Amino acid sequence: MIKMQVIGNLGKDCVVNTVNGKNVINFTVAHTEKYKDSQGNNQEKTTWVDCAYWTDRTAVAPYLTKGTQVFAEGTPEVRSFQRNDGTAGASLSMRVREVQLLGRKGEGGGSSMDSSMPQRQGAPASASIDDVADDLPF
Structure with missing residues (x-):
């Protein structure tokens, strides 16, 4: 088995699709060295x-x-294609x-995701990461 791990930033918002009755979350991670x-x-x-996350746990998508x-781990795939100029x-x-x-x-x-996560109702603005993580749907 080949395993790949990447830490980077998402280049755009993810897209959730349904293919043959299964959910897939597509997103792109940029790693700069x-x-x-x-x-x-x-x-x-x-x-x-380019990442494809086949899961029923689509609550992470927002x-x-x-x-x-993000940190993402999975199996790498290389896809070959021909550009419009023939290369x-x-x-x-x-x-x-x-x-x-x-x-x-x-x-x-x-270490904190507070500013990137929506605040739950009634939660203080200075909630710790542990408090916010208890409300995550995944």
């Missing part, structure tokens, strides 16, 4: 991973919005087995 090239110049490389940082291309996709919300882009430390 910073490094120095052989001349010592700072470089940046972004890898985009939280999979553009900019949200060959490939895309990296993953059949997700597990997804975890890590926070929003720009949050310090990534």
